[in-house]
Structures are given as C-alpha cells and as structure tokens.
Amino acid sequence: MIIKPFYKISPDKWLLTNNSDVAAAQTKAIANPEMDETHIEEYVRQWVLKELIDTYSYPADWFGERIIVEERVQMATMLKEADILRIPMMSTSDSDPCRPAIPIHVVH
Numbered sequence: 222m223i224i225k226p227f228y229k230i231s232p233d234k235w236l237l238t239n240n241s242d243v244a245a246a247q248t249k250a251i252a253n254p255e256m257d258e259t260h261i262e263e264y265v266r267q268w269v270l271k272e273l274i275d276t277y278s279y280p281a282d283w284f285g286e287r288i289i290v291e292e293r294v295q296m297a298t299m300l301k302e303a304d305i306l307r308i309p310m311m312s313t314s315d316s317d318p319c320r321p322a323i324p325i326h327v328v329h
Contacts (some may be wrong), residue, residue, distance in 0.1 A: 222276050231268040236284050242291045266304055
C-alpha cells in the first residue's frame with residue numbers, strides 16, 4: 222500500500238467537522254476558495270484522513286471515536302499536540318493487550 226500523492230478534498234466532504242479546529246478551517250476554506258493547502262493546512266490533514274480510508278482501509282466509523290484530531294498526547298516527558306491520533310480499542314483480554322495510541326503528525 223502506497224499513499225497517493227496529495228490531492229485536494231473539497232471542504233464540503235471534510236471529515237470530523239464537529240471538531241472546532243476543523244470547522245473553523247472548513248468555514249475559511251469555503252469563504253476563500255482560492256486558498257489552497259499552503260494557506261489552509263486542514264487540506265493536508267483531510268487528504269491524510271481520506272488516504273487512511275481509501276488506501277489503508279480504515280473503517281469510516283472509526284473517525285471521531287478511534288481516529289481523532291488535535292489531541293494532546295504524552296511524548297516522553299512532554300505533552301504534544303497530535304494532528305491525527307489513532308486510539309486502540311480497549312482490550313477485554315489479558316492475551317490481547319491494548320496498544321498505545323499512534324500519533325500522526327501532518328507536515329507539508
């Protein structure tokens with residue numbers, strides 16, 4: 222599986238718009254259609270989210286529960302903000318331990 226080169230996702234198709242940061246970027250993108258990913262970084266995050274579904278087959282129903290955005294996470298001794306975070310399901314069995322969350326930092 223190879224992630225596809227960047228492509229622009231229309232703001233009306235963005236995921237996780239219940240997040241205030243995503244909603245603010247969506248409003249800005251709709252009001253300023255001439256702006257692209259160099260002005261509104263949410264375009265890049267939305268591309269990554271779409272690739273998680275299309276290329277890596279992440280279930281769409283994970284978004285908002287197991288895939289979240291703009292979440293603070295502990296990284297060694299510091300708190301950092303993860304652009305995208307995958308939260309594992311809580312384990313109900315000792316033989317299936319819960320894996321740590323996987324932060325994904327979007328850089329363009």
